[in-house]
Amino acid sequence: MAANILVVDDEQSIADLIEVYLKNENYDVFKFYNGRDALQCVENHNIDLAILDIMLPDIDGFSICQQIREKYNFPVIMLTAKEEEIDKITGLTLGADDYITKPFRPLELIARVKAQLRRFTKYNFLEPKQDEHLIAFSGLVLDKDTHECTLNEKNLSLTPTEFSILWVLCSNRGRVVSSEDLFHEVWGDKYFTNNNNTVMVHIRHLREKMHDSAENPKYIKTVWGVGYKIEK
Amino acid sequence: MAANILVVDDEQSIADLIEVYLKNENYDVFKFYNGRDALQCVENHNIDLAILDIMLPDIDGFSICQQIREKYNFPVIMLTAKEEEIDKITGLTLGADDYITKPFRPLELIARVKAQLRRFTKYNFLEPKQDEHLIAFSGLVLDKDTHECTLNEKNLSLTPTEFSILWVLCSNRGRVVSSEDLFHEVWGDKYFTNNNNTVMVHIRHLREKMHDSAENPKYIKTVWGVGYKIEK
DNA sequence: CTCAGAATTAAGATATTCTTAAGAATTTGA
DNA sequence: TCAAATTCTTAAGAATATCTTAATTCTGAG
Known part of the structure; x- marks a missing residue:
């Protein structure tokens, strides 16, 4: 099950790293180091999931997330630094489906990506009917x-x-x-x-x-x- | 299965965040930034579940929980900061049905809300007829x-x-x-x-x-x- | 025919439940 | 009120059910 995944992080090393992990799982990766290019990509490709760093040089991940939400319906995972204030994180991840704190373990990243993709596709999974006994x-x-x-x-x-x-x-x-x-x-x-x-x-x-x-x-x-x- | 959910947090961004997630799941949200308004709301609406931040400007969530328990019978979920000592959390959430530490994952919040609602409706179902002796x-x-x-x-x-x-x-x-x-x-x-x-x-x-x-x-x-x- | 995916098997690890008993808490009765 | 009796809770180890791992064999697609 291939999927198009958007990765946005201004720290190239991190973006590259994520790309490696994702490609290793046979996902198609669309990688950007700034928000503007990323948003344009969303317009032109069928993105299935986005991983966004909050701190970006031009548009922050939080805003990108909001803009995505206005027109699209795929899951968004936010990347946050661990040092951030707890409350700040909670606020900044507004509208996202999940968040991952840096530094993260590769396996965890993959697991969360898969979990979100699973959620948005296929099966009746999250409980077929509410009270089906x-x-x-x-x-x-x-x-x-x-x-x-x-x-x-x-x-x-x-x-x-x-x-x-x-x-x-x-x-x-x-x-x-x-x-x-x-x-x-x-x-x-x-x-x-x-x-x-x-x-x-x-x-x-x-x-x-x-x-x-x-x-x-x-x-x-x-x-x-x-x-x-x-x-x- | 719609439900009326009370959300109380003095940090507006967080309360708003929770509101978004809950509305996305088709719950009716009653949102307040302080305890006094929240308690009044409980009097006037059929609340099915409450999510309370422990730190509030006027009345703390712990007290609200106790006051709710005196007269009502719906499940209460507490919000706590992660730094709090385990023992303190345990103490502060006393009387609550569950607690969530900030920052929380959207899926987890929703899952816990659903679990409590499910559990509670099940209890009502368990309790036979009132006048069954x-x-x-x-x-x-x-x-x-x-x-x-x-x-x-x-x-x-x-x-x-x-x-x-x-x-x-x-x-x-x-x-x-x-x-x-x-x-x-x-x-x-x-x-x-x-x-x-x-x-x-x-x-x-x-x-x-x-x-x-x-x-x-x-x-x-x-x-x-x-x-x-x-x-x- | 070859080989990766699937099936089988059994034993070692883990988790849940049962049993017992001691001590804490509560109630009872003088 | 105090002591005795009853009831409740906790803890620890034994018994048992379940789960996972690993090694091996089998099977179907190309």
Whole structure:
């Protein structure tokens, strides 16, 4: 999943650094050292996410953010120096979706970028419907209240993690969910690691309890190179 | 699900910031820069949740929280500066349902607001009908008037706390109640700590008096990683 | 045929719950 | 009011369920 990311920082070394990290993750990077050029770029390219330093020579990141917000709808992450007054940071990040304090850890930057992109794309993720407590289709019933899952009236006695995974898969029925996305949905965005082997093992357990198999799946289907999916 | 949210912070930029985020999620925001106006607002509007800065020019957030608690029953989230000593924070947020340290991440703020609203509406749901004084099913009878509990005509002579716990479990029969929710239902929202060991020990005593066991429960069933439940 | 992605397996690590008991807090009754 | 009885809370270790890791085998796409 490629994405166009705008990076604006007057400190060239930092902008370059960020560019390296992002390109390493196969993102397309549009890098600028001042606000004016950046704003022009936004006009001419389909930007999916912006990372803005607050301190810039011409227009500050705060203003850029506001101008972006007037016309566009992609997530904005602000870069702030750690020394800044807490209250000042809070004020300056007005309108942004997230902020990162310098110095930042590369993995954290990437994680936050991914989290924001995830938020703005795909899936029903952030809770399908507000008060959806029950998912039921073709013999499978998931009940969030009782935390029970039954298949053809038989209780599968899932563990909490298993239940969560199946819930995400079911609430995105017909759609492929990557193991990475599954991981972040179930474990949260706090982890920078992306251990899809863990997900895999849980999928295995799920299939076992559902008397399902990998080679001839009745429920959880493997989509090679993409993720897992439950048919609609 | 719209909700009326009270926001109080003397720093206008921060209050405005919070307002933006909340309105973006379709909440109705009642914003004030001092405590006096805020308290008056509470009198005149059906507030569903309050976000209070601790430092305020006239009345501090801590006091506002206490005054709210005396007459109303909606969740309160406190805003604190990060530098504050942990112990001080714990003290100052006493009586609040949650707290957020500045600077906060927009997603986190929204997540916490949603969590509290969810929790609260769930509680209202948990609380059965106001004039329900008796619960009786399969040999078990709970009488709120006499505070007596009999199992197959035999009085179990429960302590007040034990009775409360069993009452909550019974009035939510078929649903898993987390130990955290149980704690707040029985002990009230005033405690910040959430010692589920206390709940656990009482559950143990309950099971003992009911001649029930953990490994093969007839009444109170443990749902791993989730909570306790009495079958419907 | 080759190889990266996926599945399987089992054991080691972690987390949650249970049990027990002691001491603190509260209530009761003289 | 004070002492005794009851009830509540805390703590620590044991038992058990769950999760993660790692090593190996298997499979499907090109």
